[in-house]
Every structure is written in C-alpha cells, then in structure tokens.
Amino acid sequence: MGSGSILPFDGRSFTTSQSRAKVKQSQTSAASEASQSRFGRTTSAPTYQPPGPDSAAVLAAVDRVLKAFLGPVGIPSEGATLTALRAIAQIDVRPLPDAAERRSDDAAAETVRRPASQLLGLDGAAPRSGDSPRPKRIPSQQRLNVVIDKLSDAAYTIVTQPTVVITRQILEEYVRLQARLGKPQSLPQILALYANKPRPEMAAGSIRYVERNPSKIDSAVDPAVAGAALDAAIEAKDLEAAIGIVENTYAAKAFLRAKLLRKALLPGFAVAATPVALYYAATQLAQVQYALEPKIATGMALVGALSYVGFTASIGLVAHFTANDQMKRVTWAVGTPLRHRWLHEEERAALDKIACSFGFSEEHRYGEEEGEEFSFLREYILSRSMILDAVELMPGMN
Secondary structure, three states, X not given: OOOOOOOOHHHOOOOOHHHHHHHHHHHOOOOOOEEEOOOOOEEEOOOOOOOOOOHHHHHHHHHXXXXXXXXXXXXXXXXXXXXXXXXXXXXXXXXXXXXXXXXXXXHHHHHHHOOHHHHOOOOOOOOOOOOXXXXXXXXXXXXXXHHHHXXXXXXXXXXXXXXXXOOHHHHHHXXXXXXXXXXXXXXXXXXXXXXXXXXXXXXXXXXXXXXXXXXXXXXXXXXXXXXXXXHHHHHOXXXXXXXXXXXXXXXXXXXXXXXXXXXXXXXXXXHHHHHHHHHHHHHHHHOOOOOXXXXXXXXXXXXXXXXXXXXHHHHHHHHHHOOOOOOOOEEEOOOOOHHHHHHOHHHHHHHHHHHHHHOOOOHHHOOOOOOHHHHHHHHHHHHOOEEEOOXXXXXXXX
C-alpha cells in the first residue's frame, strides 16, 4: 500500500516522513555574517529564526493521518489509536517567544550591532558601514496558531470517535499531546468520556454499544495523568478547564472508591485483626500468673489492651486527619467529618494549587484578589466544604 494507506485494525500505518522533511527544511536558519568593529573584534549579528513549522506541510500530514485512521470500518485497536496520536505528536511545533523575550532579543541584537563608541555613551553616532543590519522578524504567530489548532482538533477527532475505546495509555498520550500544544480546553470532556463513553462491541457483524458505570473503580483516572492534565490547564491559565479537570478526576466517585481500595484496604484488615491478636496475647499472659483465674485474667488483659490501643489510635488518627501543615490557602471548613477530609484530600490539594497559581504570589496579599473568575473559584471552594484564605490560619492571625 502507499504511504497514506491503512491496514485493517492492528496493521494501520501512518506516514509523516515527507512532512517532517519539509518542517526541518523550513526551520534551517541562514548563516550569520560577521562584522568588524572599530576595535578589530569579530562579532556575529544575531539572526532571528522564525519558529513554527511549515503550515502547509503540517496540515497535509495531519489530513493523511486522519484519512488513514478514519477510513476503515470497524473497531480500531488500542495500538492503532496510539499510532495515530503519536504520528500527530511527532510533528514539531515550537511555541513563539512571548513579548518580553522578543524585547530582550531586540535589545541584545541592538547591543551587538552598535559599535563601541555608542556603548561608551555616543548614542548619536551614525552606524558604521561595516555594521551588520538588525535581524528582520517574520511574523508567524497566526500561522503557528492555525497549526496548533489543527493538531489539537485532529487528536480530539481521533479520541472522540464512537468506535474508539479510551484506555489508560490512550488517555495519557492525549493529555501529553494537548499539554505540549497548550490546549487544555478539551481535557475535562475527554476525562469525562474516559468514564462514561459507551464501549463498542462486535455482535453479528455489526457494532453495538454497551453502557458503562462511571462509578466503577476501573473508571478512575490515574493520579499521575490527572496531575499532568491539571498542570497543563494551570500553565495555560485556563481556570474553567482546571476546575473541570478536578471534577472529573479527584472529585469523581470512581477515584474515591479506587483510593479506598488502594489505601484503606490493608489498614482495614489490620484494624479487624487487632482484637484477635490482642485476645491471643491476653490468653498467653493469663498463663504466666497464678493470682487470678485464667478467664478473669484474660478478660482483664484484653480490656486493658483494647483500651490502650483504641485510645492511642484515636488520638493518632485525629492528629493525622486534622493536620494542616500541607495546606497553603485552601483549608477544611469547621465541622467537616474526618473521613470526608481523608477521602477528598487530593481534591483539596488540587484546588489549593489552583488558588496559588491564579492568585497573588505574595503571601501578604492573599485574599485581595478580585474579578469574576476568582470570585467563582472562591464560591466553588466553599461549596466543597472548604474555605479559601481562612482568616484564623493566615500568617500573623494565629
């Protein structure tokens, strides 16, 4: 088959070699010319290399990948979906420098271009004939935005196909791709589809879709993937996407059940086995004394051991669940049950991270934020049994 062909299901192939060659050819910079200063030093005039790939080549490569993936009829395998996403991820897209970096580059280029007489304070001196010209900048922000939008939309089209099963690896690859492109807007929807999207199955030569239970443990998003998605939204300064990611990951019922199974199952067995172990120890202690009957001595030893272990464990649990050293701005409201605090600690930490990222960085200015977005964040945190910038816990107030 040709480079744009596709093998049935597991044998899909995607070709982007021609597009990568064009991208590399468009990214090669011209050699800088050396200029001789009045002191005889040879300096090179900085040349500006316009970032971003060849938009026409990238768009053609993306169209070939989509055509190869969407062409066949059937349920694509996980490998075929990963291959399509990685084919899109292979395209090099370098973001443009921001305005501050461009001003810094202009200043550096102007400093190198000026002769030493101007650096000594003779700013009015005319440029010498041997000076190198200032680098010319080619505006490419609009072209780069078109390329990034095309790549993001292509990945979204692949993952949202009804016949595509979103697995853990596919979700991780999609989050990584959108984070690199700086496009976290679709992450909340994809995270919701990971738990709610109907699973396709082949039945009698046709495809039928089976509804899924979003509360099952296998529908929980991996904490590492959730953290990567949240970091992408924070880096893009998208508060709406950040809140949506928290709702579909840390606050989801499947995530809470997975946490119970992962972190509370073994301690629960230990708590259940503690009375049995104490009873066995009490019976052994009753055998080494002769002042009381063995049954009475066993009962007294068991009651004493249970009282000591229960009291000590209760104090330890209260101290552990009420600790707030890890909290910066978001804390629990008074009266929140300890079990709720433990279950939703990851959600509180994520909201704390969001508040610190979107608010003032100076600690003495906490609570002074204004605006519609931050007011929404404050009300949302309050609805989750949490408080943003509790007065009694702020520096100097305790």
